[in-house]
Amino acid sequence: MADLKLENLSKRFSRKVWGVKKMDLSVKDKEFLVLLGPSGCGKTTTLRLIAGLEEATTGNILIDGVDITDTPPRKRDISMVFQSYAVWPHMTVYDNIAFALRFKHLSKAEIDSIVTETADMVKIDNLVKRYPDQLSGGQRQRVALARALAVKPKIFLMDEPLSNLDAKLRVVMRTELRAIHQQTKATTVFVTHDQSEAMSMADRIVIMKDGVIVQIGSPDDVYFKSTNVFVAGFIGMPPTNFFTVEIIHEGTDIVLKHPFFELKLDNERKSMLYDYSKRSLTFGIRPEDITITSEKNNLLKERALVVEPQGSLQIIALKIDDKIVKLVSAREHTVFPGDMLFLTFKQNKLHFFDIDTGERIGDL
Amino acid sequence: MKKELQRNLVRTARTTTLYILVAGVAMVILFPIYFLVTMSLMSDFEMYNEWPLPMLPSFSMSFKLQNSQKGYLLSIYNKVDNTYLDMLDTNDTGYIINFVKRKTNCTLTREKLNEIIEELKNNSKVEFKLRKNFLLNYTLFFRLKKDAWPAFLRSIYTAVVTILISLSIGGMGGYAFSRYFFKGKNFLKLGVLFVRMFPAVATAIPAAIILGNMGLYDKPIGLAFIYSIGSIGLTIWITASIFLSIPVELEEAAQIFGTSKAGAFWHVTLPLALPGLAACAMYAFIGSWNEYAQAIILTQFNPTFPVVVFEYVLGATGMAHLATAGGMTLAIPAVIFYLFIRRYILRMWGGVRV
Ligand SMILES: Nc1ncnc2c1ncn2[C@@H]1O[C@H](COP(=O)(O)OP(=O)(O)O)[C@@H](O)[C@H]1O
Numbered sequence: 001m002a003d004l005k006l007e008n009l010s011k012r013f014s015r016k017v018w019g020v021k022k023m024d025l026s027v028k029d030k031e032f033l034v035l036l037g038p039s040g041c042g043k044t045t046t047l048r049l050i051a052g053l054e055e056a057t058t059g060n061i062l063i064d065g066v067d068i069t070d071t072p073p074r075k076r077d078i079s080m081v082f083q084s085y086a087v088w089p090h091m092t093v094y095d096n097i098a099f100a101l102r103f104k105h106l107s108k109a110e111i112d113s114i115v116t117e118t119a120d121m122v123k124i125d126n127l128v129k130r131y132p133d134q135l136s137g138g139q140r141q142r143v144a145l146a147r148a149l150a151v152k153p154k155i156f157l158m159d160e161p162l163s164n165l166d167a168k169l170r171v172v173m174r175t176e177l178r179a180i181h182q183q184t185k186a187t188t189v190f191v192t193h194d195q196s197e198a199m200s201m202a203d204r205i206v207i208m209k210d211g212v213i214v215q216i217g218s219p220d221d222v223y224f225k226s227t228n229v230f231v232a233g234f235i236g237m238p239p240t241n242f243f244t245v246e247i248i249h250e251g252t253d254i255v256l257k258h259p260f261f262e263l264k265l266d267n268e269r270k271s272m273l274y275d276y277s278k279r280s281l282t283f284g285i286r287p288e289d290i291t292i293t294s295e296k297n298n299l300l301k302e303r304a305l306v307v308e309p310q311g312s313l314q315i316i317a318l319k320i321d322d323k324i325v326k327l328v329s330a331r332e333h334t335v336f337p338g339d340m341l342f343l344t345f346k347q348n349k350l351h352f353f354d355i356d357t358g359e360r361i362g363d364l
Numbered sequence: 365m366k367k368e369l370q371r372n373l374v375r376t377a378r379t380t381t382l383y384i385l386v387a388g389v390a391m392v393i394l395f396p397i398y399f400l401v402t403m404s405l406m407s408d409f410e411m412y413n414e415w416p417l418p419m420l421p422s423f424s425m426s427f428k429l430q431n432s433q434k435g436y437l438l439s440i441y442n443k444v445d446n447t448y449l450d451m452l453d454t455n456d457t458g459y460i461i462n463f464v465k466r467k468t469n470c471t472l473t474r475e476k477l478n479e480i481i482e483e484l485k486n487n488s489k490v491e492f493k494l495r496k497n498f499l500l501n502y503t504l505f506f507r508l509k510k511d512a513w514p515a516f517l518r519s520i521y522t523a524v525v526t527i528l529i530s531l532s533i534g535g536m537g538g539y540a541f542s543r544y545f546f547k548g549k550n551f552l553k554l555g556v557l558f559v560r561m562f563p564a565v566a567t568a569i570p571a572a573i574i575l576g577n578m579g580l581y582d583k584p585i586g587l588a589f590i591y592s593i594g595s596i597g598l599t600i601w602i603t604a605s606i607f608l609s610i611p612v613e614l615e616e617a618a619q620i621f622g623t624s625k626a627g628a629f630w631h632v633t634l635p636l637a638l639p640g641l642a643a644c645a646m647y648a649f650i651g652s653w654n655e656y657a658q659a660i661i662l663t664q665f666n667p668t669f670p671v672v673v674f675e676y677v678l679g680a681t682g683m684a685h686l687a688t689a690g691g692m693t694l695a696i697p698a699v700i701f702y703l704f705i706r707r708y709i710l711r712m713w714g715g716v717r718v
């Protein structure tokens with residue numbers, strides 16, 4: 001059980017390519033931390049730096065306050081599940097799991113009991129005599145997991161372990177991994193590019209972009225208080241809808257003016273934008289915060305373009321100012337493509353972002 | 365029902381044709397080898413007096429001895445023509461014994477001959493059968509060519525050293541090519557192949573001078589160095605592609621789970637690369653074991669076995685059965701090596717998949 005600290009950690013691959021840039025991060029004991037970001041943002045690099053497979057260009061890595069930046073991987077007390085599983089094809093499942101234990105000078109009986117216990121935990125106890133090429137992808141994944149669990153590491157690293165599984169198994173494994181974490185309480189850094197995976201599993205999410213941390217926070221934080229346009233657009237399925245609007249002062253009122261609608265702000269939001277000096281901004285609204293209403297108090301009206309039924313919900317896509325806007329509504333009354341919809345926004349769910357920097361305005 | 369029968373017939377016809385084709389190809393490949401093996405077990409008589417050449421060497425020979433004006437007339441049974449051929453008319457019994465051995469690879473003891481001569485006093489002819497000494501050609505070859513056995517040992521030594529050098533250096537090179545990026549990598553990679561463009565005989569002359577300067581001329585170790593140069597290139601290419609096919613993550617996982625970089629290579633990469641390394645060993649072995657063009661130039665008093673066999677084949681008019689025995693002796697270690705290494709090479713195509 002341990003905490004992990006990254007201080008000013010950088011990895012530069014070449015003059016122009018940074019894997020990770022000046023990263024500061026601290027992972028608490030027993031925490032399940034998820035690194036989330038699009039492909040190529042430096043998640044794997046971060047994990048490999050922690051594991052010691054990649055040499056840091058600058059900065060330090062500390063486990064329990066001990067600097068391990070220059071320690072070889074085998075002495076770091078970490079274990080890792082690779083995206084490709086990386087189970088050794090010339091060893092049986094048993095030998096794969098026992099590999100690390102044999103270097104620890106444990107007795108045969110001890111090794112045997114640990115292997116049996118971990119194989120049990122990930123439900124592959126009936127497969128230990130097989131070779132990896134006699135296993136399915138999901139089973140290999142479990143072998144990789146068992147191998148990593150068996151050493152009882154201080155830090156548990158996982159690099160997109162679920163991305164090669166089929167959709168159904170992926171969801172099952174999410175739950176199972178969380179359950180295993182409940183049981184082992186190992187400090188975990190979990191990498192994924194799948195925001196829904198991150199949302200459903202993380203204690204805290206670290207969102208990365210281009211080798212830099214953009215936001216750190218609980219799943220609710222990153223969802224409801226996205227720190228900038230990138231996060232708001234990355235988190236949520238379908239993602240946040242963005243509009244570029246002009247701010248117009250009409251007497252004491254503030255109105256957001258868009259070619260298709262004019263939105264008069266309530267007092268709370270008015271005070272938030274009162275001192276904002278620029279004449280336009282980006283505002284965002286999540287699909288579930290656009291509501292279908294009656295004709296008389298509508299903000300804008302538009303015909304539905306595409307309707308995707310999702311069981312009790314439906315995702316409706318429509319075109320506003322040549323941009324696709326998506327909204328989610330309950331299936332109480334089913335909408336069909338071509339239906340005219342009267343829409344309004346939930347005032348308390350509006351997100352404002354600076355038009356140039358994309359940073360969030362106000363902290364509500 | 366009829367259609368099914370028809371389909372079955374077509375299928376049978378197709379497989380039969382395929383088998384005939386495969387068998388035909390196998391025959392073409394195997395026939396020279398078959399003749400080499402059988403001829404090496406035949407005696408001079410079988411080789412030169414029985415025509416067409418028998419398909420199988422015989423285990424025993426039949427003789428007939430008669431009284432003649434000179435003394436005794438020895439005839440040998442020709443199993444192709446089903447007749448006795450008169451071979452020798454002499455009264456020198458020592459010569460008869462010698463002749464039987466040389467001509468038929470059978471041992472006629474003096475006691476046996478005396479017995480037969482005794483019998484001849486009452487009969488006009490005596491027929492007798494002698495067991496053939498099956499491997500006599502081989503012992504004879506080594507006895508006639510005094511330098512064959514030392515040359516054989518030298519060849520084994522050379523081959524082993526060649527394998528060790530080309531596998532260790534070539535393997536390391538292949539690993540470097542597959543795992544690291546460095547300047548001029550592609551240039552180097554093509555370079556090692558470029559070396560092979562030059563005929564071995566041509567490069568042997570400068571090689572002789574270099575070895576002479578190093579004091580390694582006419583020594584097996586020097587020869588092994590030269591052979592290694594050729595096989596290192598190929599080894600680099602084969603092992604590089606083998607190592608490339610082994611994901612780096614497998615090594616990295618080993619590093620995380622308790623071992624060093626070298627340990628990861630030893631525990632993970634090496635076992636997985638074994639089939640490829642075995643194939644390389646095979647190439648290196650054959651390249652060294654069967655080579656004589658360079659060996660002729662690079663050795664003088666200490667030739668390798670192929671050189672000895674080559675010289676013998678060239679000089680052995682009317683001794684084809686001994687020459688084939690020499691040729692077989694050249695082939696046998698290669699075959700043994702092949703049998704030994706076979707299971708590793710097979711793993712490359714079946715078994716463990718990376
Ligand atoms: N070995 C390497 N050499 C050069 N560039 C690399 C190397 N590994 C990763 N990169 C670069 O570093 C960036 C981050 O990569 P990575 O950490 O693998 O991203 P992620 O795992 O988030 O998809 C990418 O731009 C990638 O091209």
Ligand SMILES: [Mg+2]
Nearest residue numbers: 040043044045
């Ligand atoms: Mg990655």
